[in-house]
Amino acid sequence: MSFNITPAKRIQMLPEQFFAKLVAKANARASTGGDVINLGQGNPDQPTPSNIVERLKQAADNPLYHKYPPFRGFPFLKQAVAQRYKADYGVDLDPDKEVAILFGGKTGLVELSQCLLNPGDVCLVPDPGYPDYWSGVALAGADMAFMPLTAENDFLPIYDSLTPDQINRAKLMFLNYPNNPTAATATPEFYKKTVAFAERNGIVVASDFAYGAIGFDGKRPISFLETPGAKEVGVEFYTLSKSYNMAGWRVGFALGNSQIIELINQIQDHIYCSLFGGIQEAATEALIGPQHSVQQLVATYERRRDVLYKALDEIGWKADKPSGSFFCWLPIPVGYTSMSFADYLLEQADVVVAPGSGFGANGEGYVRLGLLTSEERLKEVAARIGRLGLF
Numbered sequence: 001m002s003f004n005i006t007p008a009k010r011i012q013m014l015p016e017q018f019f020a021k022l023v024a025k026a027n028a029r030a031s032t033g034g035d036v037i038n039l040g041q042g043n044p045d046q047p048t049p050s051n052i053v054e055r056l057k058q059a060a061d062n063p064l065y066h067k068y069p070p071f072r073g074f075p076f077l078k079q080a081v082a083q084r085y086k087a088d089y090g091v092d093l094d095p096d097k098e099v100a101i102l103f104g105g106k107t108g109l110v111e112l113s114q115c116l117l118n119p120g121d122v123c124l125v126p127d128p129g130y131p132d133y134w135s136g137v138a139l140a141g142a143d144m145a146f147m148p149l150t151a152e153n154d155f156l157p158i159y160d161s162l163t164p165d166q167i168n169r170a171k172l173m174f175l176n177y178p179n180n181p182t183a184a185t186a187t188p189e190f191y192k193k194t195v196a197f198a199e200r201n202g203i204v205v206a207s208d209f210a211y212g213a214i215g216f217d218g219k220r221p222i223s224f225l226e227t228p229g230a231k232e233v234g235v236e237f238y239t240l241s242k243s244y245n246m247a248g249w250r251v252g253f254a255l256g257n258s259q260i261i262e263l264i265n266q267i268q269d270h271i272y273c274s275l276f277g278g279i280q281e282a283a284t285e286a287l288i289g290p291q292h293s294v295q296q297l298v299a300t301y302e303r304r305r306d307v308l309y310k311a312l313d314e315i316g317w318k319a320d321k322p323s324g325s326f327f328c329w330l331p332i333p334v335g336y337t338s339m340s341f342a343d344y345l346l347e348q349a350d351v352v353v354a355p356g357s358g359f360g361a362n363g364e365g366y367v368r369l370g371l372l373t374s375e376e377r378l379k380e381v382a383a384r385i386g387r388l389g390l391f
């Protein structure tokens with residue numbers, strides 16, 4: 001007799017994990033022995049700065065951290081992120097009421113939908129956009145309305161093009177600048193418009209600022225929370241994953257509106273009891289210790305960007321350079337879909353790129369490349385693609 005496991009409906013509603021599929025394809029190709037260059041994912045390639053690692057090593061000896069941490073994390077970590085925001089963006093945050101500690105930004109993004117959405121509600125999501133927004137909305141049993149991001153509008157959504165029904169049913173919207181996958185950045189005017197739109201229609205704004213530290217050509221990306229009124233209507237998600245090469249450490253924050261922060265903390269009270277104390281201490285070192293590693297990291301990505309775009313230009317693949325994030329959003333040649341082009345590059349050049357359609361229907365026509373390998377390897381990518389004679 002076989003025992004029957006029936007998954008809950010909410011599991012069945014989950015979208016396919018796009019990146020899991022991409023990794024499987026890349027691994028399958030690598031297992032055939034080829035020298036695969038993987039630019040398809042968003043996993044930082046550099047190590048965490050040594051002062052942060054050292055701090056964890058010392059903190060691991062502290063018996064205080066061997067016990068359960070406080071449910072909502074240590075106050076020193078919340079104070080540290082508030083201090084960082086004040087220094088970098090001039091934003092005042094109450095560490096106690098306006099900061100929630102998260103197991104990485106991804107967790108918070110999924111939790112927020114559980115805090116705010118009921119079946120029948122609508123969540124406005126960018127298209128193309130980061131697929132984890134969809135996961136949270138699906139778990140909440142709510143509906144999505146896609147906001148197209150197009151090159152013609154600098155990859156910013158146009159609120160006037162949403163229908164009255166979408167606006168009436170919408171309770172939440174996700175924005176993400178510097179943007180994954182398009183690498184676009186936001187302007188103060190756009191955020192002002194966003195606050196006004198959110199206020200007028202009672203829609204909570206979730207600004208995903210995962211790439212907040214990475215802006216090029218001397219331009220620091222702006223935080224949504226710098227916008228007057230932003231804290232009234234929303235929260236920002238901030239993570240140490242990209243700014244400090246700490247993707248494996250799983251440290252993120254939700255910041256802003258105290259009611260929403262309380263909801264996130266409430267749901268987390270039922271699921272976790274905060275991060276390991278030693279990680280919280282090392283994360284504090286990241287946030288308020290020396291920041292030159294962040295500047296060096298941004299300079300590294302900028303040099304890689306310039307090297308790659310020069311090499312792509314030389315093979316005839318023309319595109320605008322990204323202004324932030326560590327991604328490149330490149331139009332594909334005619335005759336391909338983004339999926340067939342990505343497959344072609346994998347099979348013919350051993351290069352992994354992410355097909356734009358994996359980020360939504362409006363991602364069709366593009367592929368995303370991450371600047372997550374050395375300048376030499378990026379030149380090699382361009383050389384291999386150049387040999388295919390596509391451009």
Ligand code: PLP
Nearest residue numbers: 042104105106130180210239241
């Ligand atoms: N948001 C965006 C747009 C991302 O690209 C990522 C990671 O790739 C995240 C959020 C999640 O970051 P983490 O969970 O590592 O904090």
